[in-house]
Amino acid sequence: xxxxxxxxxxxxxxxxxxxxxxxxxxxxxxxxxxxxxxxxxxxxxxxxxxxxxxxxxxxxxxxxxxxxxxxxxxxxxxxxxxxxxxxxxxxxxxxxxxxxxxxxxxxxxxxxxxxxxxxxxxxxxxxxxxxxxxxxxxxxxxxxxxxxxxxxxxxxxxxxxxxxxxxxxxxxxxxxxxxxxxxxxxxxxxxxxxxxxxxxxxxxxxxxxxxxxxxxxxxxxxxxxxxxxxxxxxxxxxxxxxxxxxxxxxxxxxxxxxxxxxxxxxxxxxxxxxxxxxxxxxxxxxxxxxxxxxxxxxxxxxxxxxxxxxxxxxxxxxxxxxxxxxxxxxxxxxxxxxxxxxxxxxxxxxxxxxxxxxxxxxxxxxxxxxxxxxxxxxxxxxxxxxxxxxxxxxxxxxxxxxxxxxxxxxxxxxxxxxxxxxxxxxxxxxxxxxxxxxxxxxxxxxxxxxxxxxxxxxxxxxxxxxxxxxxxxxxxxxxxxxxxxxxxxxxxxxxxxxxxxxxxxxxxxxxxxxxxxxxxxxxxxxxxxxxxxxxxxxxxxxxxxxxxxxxxxxxxxxxxxxxxxxxxxxxxxxxxxxxxxxxxxxxxxxxxxxxxxxxxxxxxxxxxxxxxxxxxxxxxxxxxxxxxxxxxxxxxxxxxxxxxxxxxxxxxxxxxxxxxxxxxxxxxxxxxxxxxxxxxxxxxxxxxxxxxxxxxxxxxxxxxxxxxxxxxxxxxxxxxxxxxxxxxxxxxxxxxxxxxxxxxxxxxxxxxxxxxxxxxxxxxxxxxxxxxxxxxxxxxxxxxxxxxxxxxxxxxxxxxxxxxxxxxxxxxxxxxxxxxxxxxxxxxxxxxxxxxx
Numbered sequence: 001x002x003x004x005x006x007x008x009x010x011x012x013x014x015x016x017x018x019x020x021x022x023x024x025x026x027x028x029x030x031x032x033x034x035x036x037x038x039x040x041x042x043x044x045x046x047x048x049x050x051x052x053x054x055x056x057x058x059x060x061x062x063x064x065x066x067x068x069x070x071x072x073x074x075x076x077x078x079x080x081x082x083x084x085x086x087x088x089x090x091x092x093x094x095x096x097x098x099x100x101x102x103x104x105x106x107x108x109x110x111x112x113x114x115x116x117x118x119x120x121x122x123x124x125x126x127x128x129x130x131x132x133x134x135x136x137x138x139x140x141x142x143x144x145x146x147x148x149x150x151x152x153x154x155x156x157x158x159x160x161x162x163x164x165x166x167x168x169x170x171x172x173x174x175x176x177x178x179x180x181x182x183x184x185x186x187x188x189x190x191x192x193x194x195x196x197x198x199x200x201x202x203x204x205x206x207x208x209x210x211x212x213x214x215x216x217x218x219x220x221x222x223x224x225x226x227x228x229x230x231x232x233x234x235x236x237x238x239x240x241x242x243x244x245x246x247x248x249x250x251x252x253x254x255x256x257x258x259x260x261x262x263x264x265x266x267x268x269x270x271x272x273x274x275x276x277x278x279x280x281x282x283x284x285x286x287x288x289x290x291x292x293x294x295x296x297x298x299x300x301x302x303x304x305x306x307x308x309x310x311x312x313x314x315x316x317x318x319x320x321x322x323x324x325x326x327x328x329x330x331x332x333x334x335x336x337x338x339x340x341x342x343x344x345x346x347x348x349x350x351x352x353x354x355x356x357x358x359x360x361x362x363x364x365x366x367x368x369x370x371x372x373x374x375x376x377x378x379x380x381x382x383x384x385x386x387x388x389x390x391x392x393x394x395x396x397x398x399x400x401x402x403x404x405x406x407x408x409x410x411x412x413x414x415x416x417x418x419x420x421x422x423x424x425x426x427x428x429x430x431x432x433x434x435x436x437x438x439x440x441x442x443x444x445x446x447x448x449x450x451x452x453x454x455x456x457x458x459x460x461x462x463x464x465x466x467x468x469x470x471x472x473x474x475x476x477x478x479x480x481x482x483x484x485x486x487x488x489x490x491x492x493x494x495x496x497x498x499x500x501x502x503x504x505x506x507x508x509x510x511x512x513x514x515x516x517x518x519x520x521x522x523x524x525x526x527x528x529x530x531x532x533x534x535x536x537x538x539x540x541x542x543x544x545x546x547x548x549x550x551x552x553x554x555x556x557x558x559x560x561x562x563x564x565x566x567x568x569x570x571x572x573x574x575x576x577x578x579x580x581x582x583x584x585x586x587x588x589x590x591x592x593x594x595x596x597x598x599x600x601x602x603x604x605x606x607x608x609x610x611x612x613x614x615x616x617x618x619x620x621x622x623x624x625x626x627x628x629x630x631x632x633x634x635x636x637x638x639x640x641x642x643x644x645x646x647x648x649x650x651x652x653x654x655x656x657x658x659x660x661x662x663x664x665x666x667x668x669x670x671x672x673x674x675x676x677x678x679x680x681x682x683x684x685x686x687x688x689x690x691x692x693x694x695x696x697x698x699x700x701x702x703x704x705x706x707x708x709x710x711x712x713x714x715x716x717x718x719x720x721x722x723x724x725x726x727x728x729x730x731x732x733x734x735x736x737x738x739x740x741x742x743x744x745x746x747x748x749x750x751x752x753x754x755x756x757x758x759x760x761x762x763x764x765x766x767x768x769x770x771x772x773x774x775x776x777x778x779x780x781x782x783x784x785x786x787x788x789x790x791x792x793x794x795x796x797x798x799x800x801x802x803x804x805x806x807x808x809x810x811x812x813x814x815x816x817x818x819x820x821x822x823x824x825x826x827x828x829x830x831x832x833x834x835x836x837x
Contacts, residue, residue: 001029006042014049023049040070047079056083131155136168143170146205149179154409157187159439162413163611164188177606182314186339187410190484190506191613192363193625193643194605199314199342200365200598207343210293210324217301218329222586224304228260229582232305232328235336236267236317239275242489243311243336245466248274248378252281253571259578262303264288264296267317293322300327307581310346313337330581330590333366335375338488338510340364342598347590348581350374350574354516355509359618362643363508367591369577373520373563374513376570377492384471393475394459400429400542403476403499405461405469405490408436410482412612414531416444418504419480420451421535426542432476435460473497477548478541484614486514495521495564500551502526502541504534507618520564523551530616596641604628622653636806702743715746786830797834805831 001009006029010022026046030039043066050059063080066073077100085093135152139145153176156164167173180188182199189195237243254261262284269289279285284303288296296319300308308328312318313336323331326345333341334350341349342365349356349366352374361368390397402422404411411433423429435441445455461472470493479494479501481487486503487494491514494501505515505527515527528534541548559565584590608624615621625644632638633645640646644653705713790797805827 007045010045019049019052023053040066040073040076043069044073044076044079047076051079051083056086059083060087132159132161139171140169143175146179149176150181150184153180153184157184157409158437160408160411160416160443165611174606177609178602182339182342183337184409186508186510187412187485189605189609189612190508190511190615191605191608191621192339192360192508193601193621194609194613195508196340196342196363196365197598197602197605199340200595201342201602202314203320203341203343207320207324210321212294212297213326214297214301215326218326218585221304221306221329228258229307229578230260230262230303230305231307231309231578232262232264232300232303233309233311234264234266234300234319234323235311236265236315237311237336238263238265238278239268239270240272240466244274244278245378245381246335246376246489246492247311248278249380249567250376250571250574251278253568254283255572255575256283259575260284262286262305264300266291266296266319288319293319293325296322297325297327306330306585307332307578309334310341311336313339313341329585332369332581338485338513339508340366342593342595344593344595346593348577350577351509352516352520354505354519355512360507362649365593365595369581371570371573371577372566373570374516375488375492375564376567377496377565379565379567381470381496382467383497384467387471387474390475393461393472395432395475396430398428400426401432401475401477402429402480402538402542403432403478404480404482404487405434405473405494406482406485406487408434408440410485411440411444412483414484414612414614415482416447418483418531418534418538420448420453422480422538422542423448423453423457424451425535425539429542430457430459431480432459432461435462470497473499478502478538480538481514483511484508484612485510486512488513488517491517492564495555496559498552498556498559500526500541500548500555502528502534502538504528504531507615507621517564520562522554522558522562526551531614594642596639597643597645600629600632600638601625601643619653622649626650626653702746786826790830790833801831801834 006025010025013022013025023046026042026049030036030042030046033039033042036042043062047059047062047066050056050062060080060083063076063083066076067080077096081093081096081100084096132152132155135148135155138148139152149171153164156166165173165176167176178198178201180198180202182195182202185195185198233247235243235247238247251261251263261282263278263282264286266288286299286303288299291299305328307330308323309332310318310320310323311334312320313333314320315337318336320343324343324345330348331346332348332350333346340363346366348369349364350369350371352370352372355374356364356368356370390401395401402419404419419431423431433444441460445458448458449455463469464472473494474497476494476499479487479491479499481491481501481503483504484506487501488510491501491503495517500523501514501518503514503518503526505512518524518526526537528537541551563569604625607628615624622644629638629645638645643649702717705717809824809827809831
């Protein structure tokens with residue numbers, strides 16, 4: 001029996017799960033063929049089977065033998081590294097994978113795959129700084145690894161490396177910005193429209209449209225006899241986890257006469273007291289551990305669930321691909337992920353009137369359903385009986401202790417700047433943070449020293465079990481929130497323990513949760529609207545002990561009656577939402593997500609970004625987007641949507657809001673001064689001074705030089721001023737829109753000569769053929785453009801037709817002459833082929 005016959009004989013056994021007979025078959029064949037030149041293939045396959053049989057020592061032996069026999073056979077290196085990680089730890093594993101990266105020969109698709117896979121494995125097991133470097137190297141080899149970009153960004157955020165987005169070879173800023181995981185983007189920017197668009201694009205690329213779907217099962221639910229609504233909670237975190245601590249009490253409070261509750265547990269198979277408590281309070285508990293997506297969906301359909309609460313969203317262990325199968329007719333986004341899903345099947349998002357006020361609803365794909373307070377809380381949470389002293393916690397006596405127990409990933413450059421301003425103005429104070437990793441700790445300490453804040457004033461609390469962690473909260477005088485992603489569970493923990501928290505409310509979901517909780521706890525004065533107000537209030541409370549003590553007293557006095565901790569009321573209101581949602585389903589009026597134009601909104605969000613945007617108001621955000629939408633619509637008509645690009649919203653947000661200083665640079669200003677908050681209200685009439693006429697833009701100057709036939713001057717000007725090429729394809733189209741073909745050609749050629757987009761080069765060559773009557777350039781450029789166009793996916797084809805082909809056709813159609821006619825014929829034929837599919 002040769003190797004091919006061996007594999008053919010083993011395959012049916014593997015398909016039926018018979019691993020041990022397959023291992024015996026490979027061992028017997030290897031014993032009978034000691035000199036077989038292709039034994040390394042059989043050894044590799046045997047190693048994989050032994051791993052499936054949980055025999056890492058045996059697998060290690062055969063993988064090492066396969067490498068000894070054929071050092072240039074690369075698959076065993078990946079699996080051997082996994083075995084070594086299990087047996088000896090990360091250092092041994094990374095050594096094996098590094099050996100593979102150093103041994104790989106010339107560039108082939110297969111070798112590139114092995115190398116990027118090895119680098120990602122190295123990133124997974126090594127320290128943070130080494131992980132970031134390994135991921136960057138992997139992306140330099142193959143930049144089209146969406147998951148690698150996500151992890152690279154995450155590692156930079158977790159280490160407090162600012163600016164977070166730092167372009168490198170083969171990964172420009174736009175490419176990296178499109179790689180944000182939705183949760184990481186919430187940490188990065190306070191732009192809810194960008195967050196919506198990013199979530200929708202993430203869903204399109206990562207989730208897609210699985211099969212099957214269950215529309216027939218949904219129709220059957222409409223004709224069921226009357227019964228209690230069947231509601232399912234889907235979560236991986238109903239255990240010792242922030243979500244478990246928040247939700248623990250609600251299951252026992254559900255009225256079993258009114259609703260029938262199911263819980264679908266997945267993710268980590270924990271067995272802890274909190275999980276057991278929740279499990280004991282639930283009417284129906286279903287374990288989905290080990291279920292694939294189709295099996296999990298079938299279970300939910302079999303249970304006849306009408307309303308499925310997604311308590312994961314875009315977080316770890318989510319089953320979003322299963323949700324895409326629509327196992328329940330109503331799917332609701334609540335609590336686990338702070339933001340919109342941007343999916344076509346999440347019908348509702350549960351919030352409150354502060355987190356998502358009416359004027360911000362257009363930033364969400366789901367219909368907003370509201371509770372008195374968005375966040376549930378467990379009034380039976382366990383707090384350690386021993387309350388540590390400041391000395392035990394390593395805190396100095398007699399000073400103002402500011403604190404923040406948010407994850408270090410939430411500490412941004414803006415947050416750090418605000419905190420440093422507070423410490424500068426309250427010298428007898430310290431800042432107490434939660435320790436997570438040494439690189440972040442050292443970086444933050446170094447940044448503090450640069451501002452003249454001694455290291456001794458930045459303290460770090462070690463991680464402790466939750467009951468012990470809760471007991472040390474009262475050692476903090478005032479909690480300072482982070483921005484734009486603020487405290488959520490940590491905020492309600494602090495408020496439960498009688499510690500006030502000061503927050504600055506932005507306009508995105510994660511930037512408003514803390515404000516909601518503080519208001520629901522009865523302290524609306526601690527919700528600030530601007531950076532300066534945040535700093536001023538933090539300094540005031542740090543230097544006015546009676547005022548601070550009054551806030552602490554109000555928290556303690558109102559704890560039993562405030563909306564934040566009125567969990568029975570929240571559950572009753574939640575059940576009311578369930579009845580409304582089921583009625584909408586039965587009456588066939590469920591909300592349908594509108595995902596129109598979100599790719600355009602994502603592009604605009606990237607254009608507006610300056611290392612994290614803080615708009616300060618919905619009016620400023622809308623004005624910024626409308627300005628960009630209007631410019632694009634002048635080039636190619638944009639379909640109307642239910643957000644900003646409709647007659648109603650365009651009239652409401654007129655765009656007359658000043659956009660001076662629309663964002664935050666992401667850098668720490670050397671003077672220590674925060675950029676001033678935007679002024680939205682008009683200035684008093686007495687203060688109005690006629691503004692000097694604006695200086696002409698370089699583009700206007702280029703048009704003027706073109707009109708005077710100063711071609712050399714125009715080339716020099718454009719070459720000097722063009723700058724970042726990321727959006728210059730649109731500038732080429734802008735020149736075409738006003739009929740200035742030669743300006744478009746000059747810009748396009750300069751960018752193309754600098755090595756930028758092939759599309760720009762092709763446009764420029766085609767236009768050059770028209771401008772200078774050069775038939776060779778015209779033919780080569782226009783034919784190259786058509787070839788590029790027809791090789792793209794359909795969505796990109798139509799986008800380029802709108803952004804490039806149509807403006808070229810409009811501009812050239814009025815020129816006349818044989819070259820223009822030739823270009824019109826070629827591009828017109830391409831346009832027709834695209835639009836006809």
